[in-house]
Amino acid sequence: MAHFTQSPNPPAKKRSPITMIAIFCIGLIVIVGLAILITWLAIKPKKLQYSVDEGWIKDYNLTNSELTSTFNFVLRTYNPNHKTSVYYDKMEVTVYYRGQAVANDKVAPFYQPKQNVTRLMFQKATKNYNLPQGVVRDLKAERTGGEVDLDIKIKAKIRFKVGIWKSRHYKLKVLCSPVVVNFSNDKRFQNKDCEVDI
Ligand SMILES: *[C@@H]1O[C@H](CO)[C@@H](O)[C@H](O)[C@H]1NC(C)=O
Numbered sequence: 001m002a003h004f005t006q007s008p009n010p011p012a013k014k015r016s017p018i019t020m021i022a023i024f025c026i027g028l029i030v031i032v033g034l035a036i037l038i039t040w041l042a043i044k045p046k047k048l049q050y051s052v053d054e055g056w057i058k059d060y061n062l063t064n065s066e067l068t069s070t071f072n073f074v075l076r077t078y079n080p081n082h083k084t085s086v087y088y089d090k091m092e093v094t095v096y097y098r099g100q101a102v103a104n105d106k107v108a109p110f111y112q113p114k115q116n117v118t119r120l121m122f123q124k125a126t127k128n129y130n131l132p133q134g135v136v137r138d139l140k141a142e143r144t145g146g147e148v149d150l151d152i153k154i155k156a157k158i159r160f161k162v163g164i165w166k167s168r169h170y171k172l173k174v175l176c177s178p179v180v181v182n183f184s185n186d187k188r189f190q191n192k193d194c195e196v197d198i
């Protein structure tokens with residue numbers, strides 16, 4: 001009466017290759033996952049630090065809304081990581097006044113070892129650069145006041161290195177705002193810590 005046909009139990013030996021593959025796959029996933037986690041932990045912990053240590057303006061001349069000036073900054077970058085070094089493959093520094101770019105320069109690629117401080121000299125002359133009327137008015141007022149509030153933005157393409165492993169490219173964005181510069185080449189520059197975003 002019973003219509004169930006009992007299929008014979010497959011011999012244990014036939015299952016084992018599949019089980020082995022399953023165990024192998026799970027093992028592989030766990031190992032890869034752990035490797036990613038360890039790498040991530042090694043890279044993630046501490047952010048790169050940036051500050052502007054010195055800043056001064058030379059040859060300032062604003063005539064008929066045309067700006068001629070040399071902007072000088074000493075940018076300081078610190079890599080606080082014990083295991084991770086950094087390749088800077090591209091870097092661009094732009095100086096803004098009230099949202100208006102007034103100086104821009106590229107920095108040659110460099111390598112930053114672990115726990116290293118690197119100072120970058122920025123010096124860029126702007127010649128007969130035409131500014132909008134509103135910006136001219138504000139800048140003239142600041143000149144009279146003796147100091148100017150500038151913003152410095154840094155954009156970079158970086159790679160991390162842990163041991164022999166090198167990461168993909170990351171975009172680094174740095175904002176230093178406001179950077180207060182005295183027109184009279186005063187050396188009492190108030191250094192400014194920057195916001196860093198990766
Ligand atoms: C400032 O620039 C104007 C126009 O370019 C020029 O005529 C003048 O001589 C400059 N002044 C100084 C002090 O360099």
Ligand SMILES: *[C@@H]1O[C@H](CO)[C@@H](O)[C@H](O)[C@H]1NC(C)=O
Pocket residue numbers: 111112113116117118
């Ligand atoms: C940081 O690294 C640069 C480039 O390798 C090196 O020239 C400089 O001396 C290092 N600075 C410190 C404080 O170790």
Ligand SMILES: *[C@@H]1O[C@H](CO)[C@@H](O)[C@H](O)[C@H]1NC(C)=O
Pocket residue numbers: 145146147182183184186
């Ligand atoms: C800029 O520096 C000069 C010379 O040291 C100083 O007399 C002046 O007070 C400074 N200006 C401002 C706005 O701090």
